[in-house]
Every structure is written in structure tokens, then in C-alpha cells.
Amino acid sequence: METVFDPTKFTVSKAKPLPVLLLLDVSGSMGGSVGGESSKIQVLNEAVKQMIDSFADEEKMETEFLVSIITFGGTAETRHMPKTASTVKWTNMTANGGTPMGEAFSKAKILIEDKEIIPSRAYRPTVVLVSDGAPTDNWEGPLESLITDGRSSKCFFMAMGIGEEPGIKVLERFISQTPVLAEVNGNKVPNKVFHAADAKNIREFFRKVTMSITIRSKSQNPNNIPASSNSSAESEGYW
Numbered sequence: 001m002e003t004v005f006d007p008t009k010f011t012v013s014k015a016k017p018l019p020v021l022l023l024l025d026v027s028g029s030m031g032g033s034v035g036g037e038s039s040k041i042q043v044l045n046e047a048v049k050q051m052i053d054s055f056a057d058e059e060k061m062e063t064e065f066l067v068s069i070i071t072f073g074g075t076a077e078t079r080h081m082p083k084t085a086s087t088v089k090w091t092n093m094t095a096n097g098g099t100p101m102g103e104a105f106s107k108a109k110i111l112i113e114d115k116e117i118i119p120s121r122a123y124r125p126t127v128v129l130v131s132d133g134a135p136t137d138n139w140e141g142p143l144e145s146l147i148t149d150g151r152s153s154k155c156f157f158m159a160m161g162i163g164e165e166p167g168i169k170v171l172e173r174f175i176s177q178t179p180v181l182a183e184v185n186g187n188k189v190p191n192k193v194f195h196a197a198d199a200k201n202i203r204e205f206f207r208k209v210t211m212s213i214t215i216r217s218k219s220q221n222p223n224n225i226p227a228s229s230n231s232s233a234e235s236e237g238y239w
Helices: 040-058 101-113 140-148 168-174 199-218 231-235
Strands: 016-025 063-073 075-084 126-131 156-162 180-184 187-190 194-196
Touching: 016 040, 016 075, 016 101, 016 199, 040 063, 040 199, 063 101, 063 199, 075 101, 101 126, 101 140, 126 168, 126 199, 140 168, 156 168, 156 199, 180 199, 194 199
Parallel strands: 016 063, 016 126, 126 156, 156 194
Antiparallel strands: 063 075, 180 187
8 A cells, every 4th residue: 555645744843043132232322432433332233233144144954043132221122032033124223311231131031031932942042241331220139130040040141341431340240150151272261341442342242242153053062162173263362
């Protein structure tokens, strides 16, 4: 008897998502220039869009980049719920208001802990914080909860301070649970707050974030820190 092919008995494996959550400062001070050049918010818009476009280009069957964006300026707002990079429709951010960073930490915590939003099968998320100043709200409790409790404590944390007076104390605490950023040729690359004094530095930070996450997506185990045996990675100054 001839066997009849039944397509309902076969399933196509879904890509395993690698979440990337951006916490971006859009307070009024971000409207000022950086290094006497373009405004901080303008450069940030360009850099984030380029990163998302790069992820969209990299998306393959095995891995997808689940991008979400929370902005904080006046209030904290979930600008983009987690979605694949190729489906993010980017619109430029504007600068206004104070720096409610604590509120942004709380919103990030809610997103990461919700298994309906970020499924259990997802790889460990990368959370990136960018700010040019100190928080204007209560941030200590929300930050501690984000980096030390529950699912969110397992994230990779990266941060950049823009301009002359970023809230370094907060940014350093934010990345403290991710002491090692990568491993290049067997040497551990320590994580640190990236300081952007000009527009070029902002673009460079996002290029490095993109490289770090892309290397993870192609590794045997993306839940581990990125590793590279490429000698050029070290000479380029991985971080």
C-alpha cells in the first residue's frame, strides 16, 4: 500500500530567539551636542537604526534577534515590544524631560520576567543601557531587582555614558553582574562602561554591541560569553 505524505505530521523548527533590550536616555539633555558635533539624540537614532538593520541582515533560520526598546525622558516608555529585528519599523526618538531611569529598570524587569513575551526557549538576553546623566527618580531598588533577582539576573549587561557627566555610579553598578564581556584568543575581556565623548564614540559603541551579539548568535552555545579565535578581533580592540 502506497504511503501518503501527511504534511501535518511535520513541523518546521522555529528560530531560537536571542533577545536584545535597549534602555535609552531621551531626556532633554540628549538634545545637546556631543563633542561640538550633532546632537546626542540624532547620533543615537542613527546608531540604533544601523544596529537593528545589521541584526535584520544576520537573521537566519537558527537564530532570530528579538529587539525591544525602552526609552526614558519625562516618563519611561516601552517604545518597541520584543519583535524580530527584521520587523521593527524604526521612527526617530526626540529628547525631552528628566531621566526616570528607575522607571525604565522596572519596565525592563517586567518584560524579561514575562515568559509570554520572552519565551523560556530564548537565549540569555543582552540588556544595553545608554545615558548622559544621573537618574532623576528612585533607581536603587529597581536596579538591584533587575540585575540580581529572577530571570533578569541571568542577562548580559552593557552600558555607555555619553558626554562629560554621565551617571557613572549607576552605569558601573548596572554592568557589575557581567564582569567578563568576551574571550579573545583565550584572554578574558573585562566589561566596562564605555565613555562616549563624541559622535564617533557613540557609533563605535553600537558597532561593538552588534559585533558581540552577532558572535554570540553564531557560537555553539549563545548562552555563554562571546568567544573568538580571530587574531584581528584583538588588534581591532574588541572593547
